[in-house]
């Protein structure tokens with residue numbers, strides 16, 4: 001049938017453009033490692049910022065006390081109170097999660113930080129008069145999942161927004177000062193003991209339960225990675241060398257770019273129409289905010305080049321971000337014999353009905369091509385970091401654990417399996433035996449509390 005042939009051609013071209021064989025992934029890993037070195041050499045040395053976190057000692061497990069955590073991520077915002085109980089490692093957590101009202105993502109800094117401070121004030125008010133603090137001031141770990149040039153453990157200026165945020169008057173401002181001002185306005189008496197990126201929190205939370213954790217990765221709405229670097233391997237670091245000899249670095253790998261990346265026409269169009277054109281290219285290839293959108297663009301091309309979906313109204317199909325990564329995850333994992341879930345998703349989201357089983361299989365294949373590329377590139381980024389720190393290379397017997405959080409990794413099984421199998425493929429059977437990947441939940445909460453505890457004034 002002509003329609004099927006035209007559609008097949010689109011899929012064949014997509015498969016070719018997204019191809020990420022081991023040879024190409026090794027080029028990506030080598031480019032990542034080279035960009036890491038350039039970013040450590042001098043500020044602005046690379047597109048990847050390689051931000052010094054001022055976290056130079058990771059949790060010991062002895063941390064004790066009550067600490068609060070604020071977690072501002074790409075789609076949600078949480079307030080937590082964490083009770084750390086030392087070696088027993090019983091961690092009690094009370095938390096409240098709120099979705100970030102979309103209008104706040106493009107409003108003003110004072111609106112956003114006012115929203116955060118008011119949620120914090122309500123959380124504390126709901127505690128009632130708890131005497132655990134007596135005369136001590138409450139302390140807070142602030143997890144802020146955007147690129148910040150840290151100036152100390154508890155201060156840093158916003159470099160730029162990413163994902164779906166774009167609040168111009170916050171750029172260049174100290175995000176802790178903004179929060180502190182908003183807290184004072186809302187009568188919240190609390191000290192920000194630490195400002196951390198969520199990858200640093202994930203690394204800290206991972207290390208709390210496993211001393212071999214050396215890398216923290218987020219694969220959620222956005223994507224990023226942090227790792228433990230030797231302080232002497234950071235030429236741009238001018239501070240006093242930490243006693244531990246280590247420094248956690250937030251790579252901000254989402255902004256990585258290399259000509260060896262498998263970029264398609266769909267990625268280029270998505271980037272041109274995004275809030276941050278030319279920025280975060282690696283993130284736009286691999287993270288949860290974008291995978292569904294890439295698939296939508298492929299389906300739109302098929303609809304415009306063939307009658308495969310019949311004579312449909314393209315309005316939905318032309319609506320950006322109408323197809324989300326949870327939707328393609330559901331289609332990708334559809335095990336019903338007639339791919340009924342695929343049919344439902346196409347009808348509900350895109351008004352594409354009465355598809356044949358062949359057409360549904362083609363849609364699943366498109367999800368698989370896009371998601372496999374994403375998972376394989378994420379694995380290549382991890383291998384680049386491992387090689388930078390001389391881990392999992394021939395002769396290295398040390399165990400290396402990668403702590404990973406984020407809704408994409410947690411909920412998309414095909415993605416997770418592809419990432420893990422690609423790590424084995426790239427590292428080789430021998431070396432990959434010393435590497436483990438661990439889903440590490442709540443680095444933004446527990447990790448922030450742990451780092452706040454390590455910098456407590458009590």
Ligand SMILES: Nc1ncnc2c1ncn2[C@@H]1O[C@H](COP(=O)(O)OP(=O)(O)O)[C@@H](O)[C@H]1O
Pocket residue numbers: 073074075076145219220221222287288289325326327329330405406407408411412
């Ligand atoms: N079932 C799912 N399958 C695939 N991806 C999912 C699923 N659920 C959530 N996600 C992805 O995870 C992202 C949310 O990640 P999460 O870590 O919870 O928050 P954030 O990244 O905003 O901090 C969503 O934007 C979405 O892309």
Ligand SMILES: O=P(O)(O)OC[C@H]1O[C@@H](O)[C@H](O)[C@@H](O)[C@@H]1O
Pocket residue numbers: 072073074075144145146147162163197198199218219220221222223224225252254283406
């Ligand atoms: O947890 P999220 O919202 O998916 O964020 C992941 C990453 O998203 C990127 O866009 C930010 O620049 C990083 O700082 C962040 O770590």
